[in-house]
Amino acid sequence: MVQVRAQQPANTDGSINLESWLGQLQTLAPNASRAALEKACAFAQQADGRKGQTQSGWGEHSSCFQTGLEIAEILADLKLDDDSLMAALVYRAVREGKARLDEVQQCFGAVVTKLVEGVLRMAAISTSINPQGPAVPGAESQVDTLRKMLVAMVDDVRVALIKLAERTVAIRSLKEASEERCQRVAREVFDIYAPLAHRLGIGQLKWELEDLSFRYLEPLQYKKIARLLDERRLDREGFIKAVMAELSAALEAVGIKAHISGRAKHIYSIWRKMQRKGLPFSQIYDVRALRVLVPEVSDCYSALGIVHGLWRHIPREFDDYITSPKENGYRSLHTAVIGPQGKVLEVQVRTHAMHEEAELGVCAHWRYKGTDVKSAALSHYEEKMAWLRQVIEWHEELGDIGGLAGQLRLDIEQDRVYVFTPNGHAIDLPQGATPLDFAYRVHTEIGHRCRGAKVGGRIVPLNYCLQTGEQVEIITTKQGTPSRDWLNPNLGYVATARARAKIVHWFKLQAREQNVAAGKALLERELVRLALPKPDWDKLAGKANLKTAEDLFAALGAGDLRLNHLLTLAQQLLEPRRTAQLELLGSKKAAPAKNIRESDIHIEGVGNLLTQMAGCCQSLPGDAIIGYITQGRGVSIHRQDCPELLQLAEREPQRIIAVDWGRAPAKTWPVDILIRAFDRTGLIRDISQILLNEKINVLGLNTQTSSSDGTATMALTLEVPSLDALGRLLSRIAQLPNIIEARRQRGG
Structure with missing residues (x-):
């Protein structure tokens, strides 16, 4: 009923006959480069002779080279390009630790390396999932989260196809595997990869993955359906071909141009329909089915008449979804007939436009069978699935899947990241989430007692930005409590409202x-x-x-x-000891007037005048400021606590004028900061990296090192856009190792 593991052409000594295999592969993919395939085969064979770091788990007679050949055969049948085939041939060698990525890069270049690396990232699914374990409190369905994480990893559709082919080979090889392995692989394939193939529209893989996994997960039900079918799958497919030819000739005779496709319904689909509708096998009328695509709506009804003229219609088994579309907009004609040899046959008739809408629109087959079609907009996950599927369909027509992926890829922002707990549960978080967000997502107490984190086995800061596919372990203490620094946005410890609310609630208590x-x-x-x-x-x-x-x-x-x-x-408030002087300044300002125009500085009561920033105090947007009318140079802008301004105000109070920042200052402003640290190698490099990340320009830098106490003092003049940006910058610098203090200098 299902395909077993492929047998490779062998030499008399039992080894694989590579020449024969290459000939067979080029029959499937005539445009494949034989030289490229030979090079990849030689690489995989050489790697197979090395002692790997891990066990393959593919059976005692398996090898990473043989597995690579089987994966490549599936991809060749899907008409993938040379890069995909080469990546397939070498992937298992890298996966099993018998070859390194840098060796792949050296031998095959960046494209093949990127494909292998992408499949390795998706391999986290195989090594980490535990679908039957206890779910994280408050988390959505584990398998659904894992599917979304898998899709979020894929930037090239070929990565998904290679992984699907690899899992297909894995489940084909289970015949002699242990019961535990059969159950684990079958559950993984059934929950993750069969749905992925279904949503990508790759029916030939989806059906096989579903049937094979169903065979191991529900062996009694599988055998029951197989006996009821009473015929081999190949026989059913032969029957479909015969009725397709008969119907095509009848339609052509009346001048209807139709495209006819057919399928023999697979075992799991039959069982699922029996369970869902509570029907016996005898009432499953779409075990064999045809789909007829015609140009116009009128042709649909004409074709339906031809079908009913050829074969006897089964009463109450006709649905007109063209006149009365389904809730999700799906349109088609469905009928069931008694076909040749007395076998039941389902026929669907629709226009090409209806088919495109059903396959790629909001009522696509993979949406109306398993998702909420009432949602008005596609989620990021669904958008990316639609993109992957569309690239595959374009490839079938044009043949260049790599080029299409680059030219037609949608600019889809990844608004979620998907990470693993130590026991393999997947958790989704917003983009930019940190280990502290992860801790509070798992459990409030874990967040409160968090004191550190490991990502992929290495310790990272609590404000580390998590990436999809990473495994996160939280380090806790028995009596830990939250830190108020976690609420400081400049330090970047939490990015989610959930984590912030939990921290705030703790402090309120x-x-x-x-x-x-x-x-x-x-x-x-x-x-x-x-x-x-x-x-x-x-x-x-x-x-x-x-x-x-x-x-x-x-x-x-x-x-x-x-x-x-x-x-x-x-x-906006003034220094207490300057209150009297500042009140005097306030008494001199004229009545407020309208803001003449939106600019960096606007002057109340007198309109728009030439302004310049005073060098003595280096005001920043957000500072409380005031103006001093100079002779011939317009208005000089000072901070309100500037000592020089206060002296000027005592001597010439009539020259003081009220000013304020405009609504959208577009400039940057110079400011002096002081950094003290214990001297170490790479200190200036680390500070420069933060300045680069924050997009801060350096106007001046002066460094002095004290040999007596081993400290370094750095005075920097920077261009910053606002006081908030300065605060964030100082916080980032203060978090570096060996930093004693980082602050704004009083004069700046």
Whole structure:
């Protein structure tokens, strides 16, 4: 009923006859380069002679070379290109540790290497999944998550096809395998790879994968259906070919141009329909089926008449989905007839446009049989599946799958990443998620007690950006609690609202006195680092709509207020010791007027004047600023706490003018920062990398090293777009090893 493992042409000594095999392969793929295939075969044979790092698990008579040949045969039948065939031949050698990727790169180039590397990434499915284990609380279906993760990994459709072929060979080889291996591989194929082949529209693989996995998962049901069929699959396919020829001749005789395709329904599909509809085998009328595609709607009904004229129609087995489409928009005519030899035959008739809509639109066959068709928009996963499937169909017409993938690939953003827990469960997270987000996704207590993380066995920072396919292990402590630094957006510890809400909730439950002390310390530390003056706490509380400074600190400590928001409010307040002088400055400003135009600086009451930034204090967008009218050089812009400005205000208060930042400053601004660190090799390189990542330009750099205490002091002049960007930059630098402090200098 199903295909068994392919037998390779052999020499008299039992070895594979490579010349005969290459001849057979080129029959399937006439355009394949024999020289390229010979080179890949030689590579795989040589690698097979090495001692690998892992067991193949393909049976005692198997080898990575033989497996590569079988994978290549399947891909040749799918008419894939030379790069795909070469990748198939060498993949198992790399997978089993008998060859290295750099060797593949040297021998076959970047394209083949990328294909092999892509299939290796997808191999995480085989080594890590545990579909029958306990699910992560709150997680969606494991198999559904795994399918989405698998698709998210694929940037080249050929990667998915190679992996499907490899899994097909794997399940074909199970005849003499242990019961445990049969169950594991069959479950993996049934849950992951058969649905993938189905959604890609590769029927020839989908049917085989479903039948083979069904054979091992439900052996009694499989044998029962096989006996009921009472004929071999090849006989059924022969029957289909005969009725296709008969119907084609009848349609041609009346001038209907039709494209007819047929199939013999496979065993699992028969069993599934019997279970779903509660029907006995005798009432399954689509064991054998034809599909007729015609140009016009009127041709559909004409063709239907021809079908009913050839064979006797079965009562109550006719559906007109053209006049009354299905809820998802699917349109077609379905009928069941008694065909030649008294065998039941289902016939579907539709136009080419209806078929395209059913196959590629929102009512495609793979959607209306297993998904929520009421959703108005395709998800990222479904969009990528549609792209993969469309590339395959274009390839069938044009033959260049590699070029098509590059030219026609949709610019689909990967909005999710899919990672594994240590016991093999897949978890999906938003793009940019960190190990701390992962910890809170698994369990709140794991997040609270998190103190470190390993990704792929190596320790990473808690603000590491997770990538699809990685395995994450959280390091916890028995009595751990969250850190308030986790809520600082500049440090990048959490990217999900879920994790942030859990952290905030924990702090809300703590004693008010602890929150007050922690909030005050956090705010004071950040003001010092950004060289901002300490505001009047009660006034700051008022601007935050709170009654007292204690309420302000408690809200910050509990996570109800964000640090960046308070810093913005603090910039709008003045230093307490300068209050009298600043009130004087405020008394000199004219009545507010409309903003003349949106620009970097707008001046209240006097319109648009020439402005320049004072070099003494180096104001940044977000700083509280004020203007001083110069003689012949327009308005000089100072920070409101600038010592030089305050002296000018005492001497010439009439020259002081109120100014404010425009709505969308487009410039960058110079600022001086100071970094102190214990000197080490690579320190400047690491700082430069952060500046590069943050897109910060360096105007000046001065470094001094002290031999007495081994410290280095760096003074940098940078161009930054805003105070928020500066805060984020200083936080990133402070996280580097050996850094003592990183802060804005008071004069800048």
